[in-house]
Amino acid sequence: MSTDTESALARTVLIHGPISRAALAVRMGMSPASLTRLTKPFLDRGLFVELDEVAEGVGRPSRPLDVSDAMGPFLGVKLTGGEAYAALTDVHARVLGEAVVPLPDHRPQSVVQAIVDVSALLADQAQAPTGIGISLGGITDGDQVAWAPFLEWEGVPLGALVAQAAGVPTRVANDLVALAEAERWFGVGRGLDGFAVITIGAGVGYGLVAGGEVVRTPDAGVGLGGHIPLDPHGPLCQEGHRGCSQAMLTSGSIVAQAQTVLQRPVSYDEVLDLAAAGDPAAAAIVDASARALGRFIALAANLTLYSDVVLGGEGMRLFAVAEQVVRDAVKQGRDARASEVRLHVDDSGFPAWARGAAAVAIQDAFDRLP
The missing domain is CATH 3.30.420.40 (ATPase, nucleotide binding domain)
Structure with a gap:
């Protein structure tokens, strides 16, 4: 098995590559000679590849390192x-x-x-x-x-x-x-010290990266983000909580509210289409959910002290339909002197x-x- 230093080297090249040897030495906190000694076995085994030379300032060109695509799929x-x-x-x-x-x-x-x-x-x-x-x-x-x-x-x-x-x-x-x-290694979280992840769809999810690591505790899989109170006048969830994140943000709850008001079967996308087209009943439901999402985002930023929030999940089209409502609610939930919340939206779904x-x-x- 690799030593801890070798494993850290491989992960650093994967996450930050293509990366020059000079930048890699700085990230690893080691001398050029030590770095050369550690990278050679990875190059010999074909796990690392050297890319074409690039100029770095006034010094000699360097050949950045990256992890070979031969490892996989x-x-x-x-x-x-x-x-x-x-x-x-x-x-x-x-x-x-x-x-x-x-x-x-x-x-x-x-x-x-x-x-x-x-x-x-x-x-x-x-x-x-x-x-x-x-x-x-x-x-x-x-x-x-x-x-x-x-x-x-x-x-x-x-x-x-x-x-x-x-x-x-x-x-x-x-x-x-x-x-x-995935966001920490390959997505918007590369290089960030910390950020929150909020997902909506069939359920509501909440995750956290702090100090460059995903927070993993026994409670991480319980779904504690699902019953955060967001609207004291909202509908009830299945467990009887009024206006919690499950009641306000899940696709099933949004559909159930719309069907009650419209008196006919509708799909989640149809509710969003109606809201976007200006239907007053659908727009009221979607705007209430969008405000709840904004409050959730503001709470996540306030409580974690991180201002980057990743939004995802198969229900994230809600954000596209009512983005301004979400952003206004985020701003209302933050101190005026706080950093602006940076939203990173992944609407690719499953x-x-x-x-x-x-x-x-x-x-x-x-x-x-x-």
């Missing part, structure tokens, strides 16, 4: 209650292919087979994955799923089951943790979740470097 799978969304990525989490397969039921063997099937489907478009990452809502230790409410699971060794069936190393992560890791799962597989591969 990786499969990321996001599990919901009904589907397995998958993305095949390279080592830099760039998506090479996407697919989705239905889950016939929630039996572990059925879910494992769905993951194997979607892996084979994407392998037909490229090469077979060298590692698999799986994300889901709930609590997991990387292998064992202790609790997954959408799948109605407790104590399922999903990682081991998939690794045995697929024949490749497999890691399982909470979906918010995986998404935050592909972002799957890419987050792939990031978990990539991290696992770097932890296992020989």
